[in-house]
Amino acid sequence: MMRALPGRSALQLLLACVCGVLPAAFGGLVGLIAGALPETVRAGGLDTGSGRRLVALLVAAVVLLVAQELANSAYEVAKWAFYRRYEHYLLGRVIDATLGTQRLELFEDPQLSRVVDRSVRLAGLDPGDLVDGWCTRWLHLFQGAAAAALVATVWPVAAGVLAVVWLVAGAVMMTALRRLDINAWSSGLLEAEYLVRIAERPAWAKEVRVFGLTDWLAERFGLRWTRALEQLARARRVGRWRTAVVLLVLLCSHGVMVGAMVADGLAGGLSATQLTVLLLGMSGMTALADQSGADLIEYGSPRVPVVLALEKEAAQVGTGSPPAASTGPARSPRPVRISREIRFSGVDFAYPNSRPVLRQLNLAIEARTSLGVVGLxxxxxxxxxxxxxxxxxxxxxxxxxxGVPLPDLDPGAWRRTIAAIFQDFVHYELPVRDNIGLGAVEVLRAAGRHTGGPASRTARDRLDAMVHTAAERAGAHGVIAGLPGGLDTTLSRRYPGGVDLSGGQWQRIALARAMAAVENGAGLLVLDEPTAQLDVRAEADLYDRFLDLTRDLTTIVISHRFSTVRRADRIVVLDRGRIVEDGSHDELVAAGGEYARLFSIQAASYQASPADGTAT
Known part of the structure; x- marks a missing residue:
């Protein structure tokens, strides 16, 4: 933290020091007031020298109380600002590491994906707790040290002995807390928390109720939680004798000190001021054993090495430059223009710890033609x-x-060339305008949609025109027309006025997003299972739109539904990583190979029933 946010760290240390010293200073003033009060009474009132001194001490005490309140308020405000800034810093490093990689090794290599999952999960669990604990721990140390210094002004030996006792007591309590924390992450408690997530998530609500899992979840949750509580109870019993010894030492040492103070006071060796200072100081020294800050540090500190491990792995995979902060439109390279062909020559590929997926693949895709890809x-x-x-x-x-190798092309320019709808497309919980406009993020940025900042009417009009055109081409205009807020409707029920869509409606929005990329200059359209969630009527509509969607584009269509694939200019059949058939729909059906077999199986399910003429 000192390296990451040195200014904030220094400010927080200063405020912790002030907040720690002021209570001890107030205790000293209370001691002086306790000594001055009898003198004022003996002197005859406030008009005397002793009385005026008492009034001055009382005024100083009031000022110190106000200063304490102001300092505490400043400390809390600065601490939570520090908390959020550190969260932003740490999560920003996670985002830079994950988004900076140009490829998918971080997510598909089993070992690397575990690092990513752990870093994202832990970094998202209140990483600012480390700041909270660090600030709290320093505050308690300053409070305890200042109280010890106050006691030392009267009785140095007592200050030294009690400081050691409280520090040892704090260490013992910290050991017990760590033991309890380890047991808190036991398998029983983790499973109980997972069962809570099953019960709470809206996406799982239907299946939980349809399968009658409600009672099973409640019973299993109760059993797992009870088991976890039993494990915690056993953990508390470990080391009880050590805790008992520490408590006995605390009791005896303070009893001896207080007894000696009383005896010395009765003998006239200690004044009222000194007795008050000792009692208040001894009370303040308990802060030396306070482990609430150390516990938060223990909870928050594991985030740091996990994020460092992620950055190390990301650097080894190869990262690009993190995106620069900007309030204006991003200037991306112009899309690559495909004038002749895309060619795969002898391509092999295998995922980590997996069998080869592609073997010596040879494939040429002519520019401005459509290619269908089928296979099991x-x-x-x-x-x-x-x-x-x-x-x-x-x-x-x-x-x-x-003829130019793909690695020699500018990555940004090549990505801008591609408009894609993937089989597992993202459901962005954003307004419709953004959901579609993300296909041309430069237009979104120019319209100020990334920051909510000001933008020209021309930029906003261009964005809306592009969104409407893309929606029209994708057949999503009817979906948008039925939404309460039109393009401004947030596609999530978690937000006021938001709605969710059916699977088919979401697929049309995702297709419109790809069309937005086309409107912004993309020349390579990739449709990966574009009709997977569409009903028969919507699929037929997309079938009719296919020629319009792919006009003047280089298009690759992957689908298990032959009604879409058959419209492609050319179709290839992949089997075990190789192309085993290549031709038009009619040519492949006539050849009687794997494509013809798969086509006949699917076509049979759409044969008209001779009785009523409906599809069977």
């Missing part, structure tokens, strides 16, 4: 798209665009 699950269809997008790198072979 695991044939390598989506992997083909990842390689083409630069999200993965071939183990062998080359991918070229008009």
């Amino acid at each position: 699950n695991g044939a390598g269809k989506t992997t083909l798209i990842k390689l083409l997008s630069g999200l993965e790198v071939p183990a062998a072979g080359t991918i070229t665009v008009d």
